Amino acid sequence: MNGKHSSAHIASFYHLFAENNAEQFCRGTACFAARHTNPDRWAKTESDEQRVYCLGKCFAAPASSSDTGRPKMEVRSREPIVLGPIMDGPIRSVAAYTAQGGYRTVEHALKMPREELLGMVELSGLRGRGGAGFPAGKKWRAVAGQPASQKFVVANADEGDPGAYIDRFLVEDDPHRLIEAMSIAGYAIGGNKGYIYLRKEYPQACLVMEQALDEARRNGLLGDRILGNGFSFDIELVVGRGSYVCGEETALLNSIEGNRPEVRLRPPYPSEYGLFGKPTLINNVETFANIPWIVRNGGDAFRRLGFSNSHGTKVLSLNSLFQAPGLYEVDFGIGVRQIVEDLGGGLQTGPIKGVIIGGPLAGIIPPHLFDTRLGFEELAGIGASVGHGGVIAFDGSTSIAELIHHVFDFGAYESCGKCTPCRLGSRSVEQMFRQITGAGHVPIHEQKECVDIVSALAMTSLCGLGTGLAEFARSAMRHYAEELAPCFK
């Protein structure tokens, strides 16, 4: 509409908007925690002006964009729902996918009444795997209930939480499952267009997804009247340009629209007023990955898995400091100690000092709370979170002050700038801890200021970035008070 205006100001929001073929060094939290295992590479990371937070290679940290390894994958759950299909390697072609029974579920679903599909997802108890844990069925139902003539399905593949590399491999190894699940969702909610918002930090995933969409289209699995049925559905791939906040659903929608990707006020929720103002269903990749299984096996079968209010399975990604880093599909209800000791086998580098589950914008779990079980409410109960399912353990070579500085440096760098506490508060705390990690301490009166800022962040931030930073800081101050005490004097 306003042709006279360029979009340079929008581009300036993103840190990876320019094409860049140079090698990038990851600054993600897993790489930070493993910096002492490869100091030379970390030195390069710190001197690189182009920051990049999490390349999804936390299993071999500190990582660089040129690394090509694959993580170990293991199913420890009763049912191999999410990782099961790719245990023997990637399934990237339509032929390989259909050989495993792929696209038969959507074919079946298109013959089902929409109501039955919605009921199944509701019954399953599936909750969002992207962090918030919102019941997927409720979202589907809300969007389906909107009278609009145009609706959208969006897959959030902006797995920005440092430490998580689950969605990366679900897209890279099993792209058609996402396409199939989104098609089922489109049919169920009455939408004909989908978007996959995929982060630029996963170039291989972008390539695979693009080819998969193309092949699906050529095989009549996307486009007009898919599978010869009356239902039409197509998916567009949108590649991010470098911004953590874009993983927040409303910022993501703004980004697709070409607007500045700031968080929107809610209500209205995307289910009512989403992409281009239309009702929109947004789920993350792992959430979608459960859909074909649920449609095949029924909501009840899924509901029987897991424990408490957390049903089904969850994939966890363990960082490089563990003896056995990699992707693990587990049943909800597994204890943190089992994750750390049985799956990970403890750390290679010495005693574990603490573990962060679900990315750094959540509370740290200190060893004395390792008996907590994996569940949305159970982790929230100790100030931690399931989040994306990234598991980052750190050892004695990382001081809590360094960790706080790292996390707030990340937070301040990624803040969109819309709300005061996050824009200025995260930077203030970062600067305070920069001084602490340099000079060893700051004047005692700054401790109250720090607590006040964290409180304002927790209570008044617009989105999860600010509140997550606060949760992290509070857990650090609570569980590691003794270590932090000399920082203020």
Added chain:
Amino acid sequence: MLQVTIDGRLHEFQQSVSILHALRSLHIDIPALCYDDRMKPFGGCRLCAVQVNRGPRPVMACDTNISGGMTIETHSPELAEWRRSLLRLLARQYPASAIQQSPDKEFHRLIRAYGLEQECSGAALPELMDDSNPYIHVDMSQCISCYRCVRICGEVQGQFVWQVWNRGDATRIRPDSGTNLRESSCVSCGACVDTCPTGALEDKSVLSLGTPTDWTRTTCAYCGTGCEMNVGTRGGQIVEIKPALDAPVNHGHLCVKGRYAFDYVRAEDRVTQPMIRSGGAWKAASWEEAIAFTAEALGRIAAQHGLSSVGVLGSARATNEENYLAQKFARVVLGTNNIDCCARVCHTPTAAAMKLMLGAGAATNSFDDIETARTILVCGANATENHPIAGARIKQAALRGARLIVIDPRKIELTQYAALHLQLRPGTNVALLNAMACTIVEENLCDLAFLKERVSGFQEFNNFIRSWSAEKAASLCGLEPAEIRAAARAYAMEKPAMCIHGLGVTEHVQGTEGVMCLVNLALLTGNIGKPGAGINPLRGQNNVQGAAHMGCDPGILTGSISLRDGHDLFSRVWRTPVPTQKGLSMLGMLDAAADGRFKALWAIGYDIYLTNANAQATRRALQRLELIVIQDMFLNETAREFGHVFLPAASSFEKTGTFMNAERRIQLVRKAIEPIGASRSDWEIICDLARAMGKGKSFSYSSPEDIWEEIRTVWNAGAGISYKRLESGGLQWPCPAEDHPGTKVLHAIAFSLGTQAALRMIEHRPPSETPNEEYPFILNTGRTLYHFNAGTMTLRTSNKLLRPRDCLDISTEDARRLESSNGKSVRICSRYGQAVLPIKIEDSVRPGELFATFHTPEVFLNNVTSPHRDNYVGTPEYKVTAVRIERA
């Protein structure tokens, strides 16, 4: 009824509003730095956090609605602590000097209230300052990232100048030029300054003259939109103007003219002493001398040459009261109906056509209907430049999804927002509008129920209009048949559809008939008499609607009553018989002057020489007059060349009275400063002259309100409007009684002239001039954002820096062919005269067409324009003149 407990006390609310609104209605003050009623809630500053129902986290009051049973805490110790933390974060970035300089800014007051002055430790960085705009000072060291400037520019003005760059604490706000404001697409409306809670954006006038000590609410003196504003004064001088936030027309918005172009009041060349020309030179005179001189001369000439040899021109810049007196003077003192005003050269065709067809010669609807309409048809009106507030509202409506159809020979700004732009050849409106009517009839898109009940003459019209196929019109207009049909379908089907028109319809030889064609469309589709619809002229001057409506018209008395119908009433009230013979229009007076039959003219606030089309003819007529009395603020071109007496008038900031805007709204004009020098209000001058001519008894008014009370006795539709009622906002006529709320939509149940209105069969006539080998271009004329008509006011302000001169818009293709480049001066010649002006390459005009403004006397563009006139009311053809271009 919603019951809400706030800080322990129970309150009741009629409806669910935001918590912030609820608190403000109770005068409970909480900080909200990113909030402004004019925009959607943003939720960025986080200061308006309140605790609701003892929930775990506070909610933002700006973005959360109250609900029944809610318990709200607004000032708990935790809230105070959070707000303090946030303000301290902002203070740390903020320069302390700014707080001392302007202590009253919203943010500065908060900093003081929370005792954080000592925390202000940001630097005032010279590289973040920008002084390039003549009115707006920018200092982004004082920016707190509330984005109010960004949002008001987008959500209210629709200009999108301010952009947010980068993210996090590196976020910066810059104009879209990437450099400075002057080079950006800024239109200097000042909305960003108005909303800025800090000193980041400030009016330069305030920085140089100081903050206002007094405020006076009044009505803008520029276009007919009728924006209300608050005039800030200090030491008897205007230092700042701000929009009235609750104004019904402008909703807290103003344009560059209304907000900033007020310096003409103190211009060095303002004439503040009466003058009489003697021996070719102007000599200062006392008021007594000037009045005596004028009275004697007028009396003598009338006695010598007859009552029809003298006449008066009322002023679209003066108040209703003053125009009422001007026509009463002509009729009672001079005994003639030779009275007219500048409506003659703009919307008299509209008034005539609508009066004839519907019974009322004024807009049927209101500006508020712009937000109700699903389709908006803008025909021959460059609203974003000439009626910027109406234009901004149209833009916002289009951005929200209203279907906008623009009929205009040029790619005006609104076309960027339009679903359809019918870029027709100038002078072919009737053909196009007939073809739209034909499509509506052919495709059975008429509103049959409405036709049956409210419209007559459909049978004959149906037969007539079917010959106007879209194909036939398309070739005449230079359009595609499909676009004509699409426009007709949208207007007829996406209802309600509102028609807004301007001088692009009326200033043509078929001006009156063009308006009739618009009325036909409204009647066929039932788009009249209901909200979001109607026929709505954008009136040019602040009080042009009022001047004509008060009776400054040779055939019409106050309230738009004919001489015959009003004779008895007016003769009784004025206690003297009203002349029965229709008088001369402004152009009739000039024609008669050229013939030697008309001898004396009193022109109030009207530069006829500069603004009339075909200036050479005007010149020949004015030269022959024995007496020209000029009443103005400046020695305008008519005065400079031909004047005999100059009577210095007060500006509208210096007097009281009322204006009538384009939507029939009467609004108060209030005195903000004393008249400069010896200048006086027009009404006082008229009364003095009447007294000097022996009619003092009929002109013994004590105040403008006194005059208004007399107007109420002769004008039934205004009888219910008192000054007292106007104190709390304007009123739209008809308002026949004191308990009548005024009328937003005319013709809802019946037309003013009866239940049914008749369709009119209008034949298209070819434009008065077509290009030929000698005159290969068609010149179109108009006005621009920064200057108002003759530029009498705006050229004496810094608007002159924003647009220094008239220029000739020409297409790239034609400029290339003429080997001309931007800024190069050329001579344009018509059959009637010539003018020299620089070229501006503009792809808003099509090859073969030219556009220029007639703001400046240096260019004097009306030397070129044509003598052709509308055949109903004589309005000049300003929009179609064949010209050639020569090297200057």
